[in-house]
Amino acid sequence: SEQIASYTAQIKQLLSANNAVLVAHYYTDPLIQALAEETGGCVSDSLEMARFGKEHPAETLIVAGVKFMGETAKILTPHKRVLMPTLEATCSLDIGCPIDEFSEFCDQHPDRTVVVYANTSAAVKARADWVVTSSIAVDVIDHLDANGEKILWAPDKHLGDYVSRQTGADVLLWDGACIVHEEFKAKGIEDLKLLYPEAAVLVHPESPASVVELADVAGSTSQLINAAKTMDKEQFIVATDQGIFYKMQQLCPDKEFIVAPTAGSGATCRSCANCPWMAMNSLESIVHVLENGGNEIFVDQALGERAMKPLTRMLNFSA
Numbered sequence: 001s002e003q004i005a006s007y008t009a010q011i012k013q014l015l016s017a018n019n020a021v022l023v024a025h026y027y028t029d030p031l032i033q034a035l036a037e038e039t040g041g042c043v044s045d046s047l048e049m050a051r052f053g054k055e056h057p058a059e060t061l062i063v064a065g066v067k068f069m070g071e072t073a074k075i076l077t078p079h080k081r082v083l084m085p086t087l088e089a090t091c092s093l094d095i096g097c098p099i100d101e102f103s104e105f106c107d108q109h110p111d112r113t114v115v116v117y118a119n120t121s122a123a124v125k126a127r128a129d130w131v132v133t134s135s136i137a138v139d140v141i142d143h144l145d146a147n148g149e150k151i152l153w154a155p156d157k158h159l160g161d162y163v164s165r166q167t168g169a170d171v172l173l174w175d176g177a178c179i180v181h182e183e184f185k186a187k188g189i190e191d192l193k194l195l196y197p198e199a200a201v202l203v204h205p206e207s208p209a210s211v212v213e214l215a216d217v218a219g220s221t222s223q224l225i226n227a228a229k230t231m232d233k234e235q236f237i238v239a240t241d242q243g244i245f246y247k248m249q250q251l252c253p254d255k256e257f258i259v260a261p262t263a264g265s266g267a268t269c270r271s272c273a274n275c276p277w278m279a280m281n282s283l284e285s286i287v288h289v290l291e292n293g294g295n296e297i298f299v300d301q302a303l304g305e306r307a308m309k310p311l312t313r314m315l316n317f318s319a
């Protein structure tokens with residue numbers, strides 16, 4: 001529409017006037033993902049968002065995603081200005097892992113290496129030995145297990161359980177979950193497979209084990225996108241946030257992607273599996289922060305320096 005065209009034009013002009021770059025997650029509005037690509041920014045998972053923001057020369061990063069992504073960018077590049085379209089966009093994993101309780105849990109298990117998922121606060125990262133994203137979780141735990149280390153994993157119990165099954169490592173789990181992925185149900189996917197018997201099933205391992213069991217490929221967003229591209233299949237049932245369809249469809253215009261049903265939805269679903277916090281990012285809010293410089297992310301300096309260590313391990317491990 002005219003409104004969208006006008007926001008887009010404004011954002012392009014404001015990004016270049018402010019020496020700013022737009023970094024967007026695969027789960028954000030397709031309009032934002034398209035604009036990030038068009039303006040030389042990036043669309044990716046949280047690992048590549050972190051790396052891109054660190055390496056890009058722009059002085060200001062506009063991070064479209066959820067709060068931990070902006071915080072990670074600020075920790076890795078404290079001298080840059082990091083702005084977010086909204087400061088209200090959090091994550092059920094971050095909420096479900098408050099630093100005081102988490103720190104106590106770690107204190108109770110001093111013999112364990114503390115590995116936390118990127119979807120956590122700066123304070124939780126600062127308490128950890130390692131930060132991982134889902135794209136490298138299995139490899140990092142494999143590496144630690146080979147060194148004879150026992151693991152304390154937080155916050156996502158489904159991903160932690162998946163990683164432990166894949167590696168055979170001794171993993172103690174924190175009890176957290178993603179409200180989007182936890183809603184996928186094995187029954188719904190089995191029903192959908194009757195409608196699309198030829199389809200491959202792609203599942204993000206933040207989903208329950210019964211759903212992961214049905215997967216032809218289980219993996220991070222970037223791994224699922226890669227599977228969509230490389231598998232010799234015409235149809236895919238996809239159990240992750242529907243924002244991912246922008247990139248899948250762009251890379252595979254002739255393939256069909258069907259969002260897996262969540263609890264309470266019908267067999268096929270247009271509105272389900274959409275993270276409510278990711279959805280708070282809009283073109284309008286990006287115009288707003290670029291015009292006013294609001295919604296800046298700050299991280300306490302001492303905390304940031306401690307969190308930098310496990311984050312740097314994450315980036316170096318995957319380099």
Ligand code: CIZ
Pocket residue numbers: 025044045046047118119133134135178206220221
């Ligand atoms: O579910 C999320 O928030 C994901 C997949 C984040 C990421 O690692 O890109």
Ligand code: SF4
Pocket residue numbers: 027066090091092093119178179180181206241275276277278
């Ligand atoms: Fe958090 Fe789940 Fe939303 Fe990702 S999709 S930001 S894990 S609530």
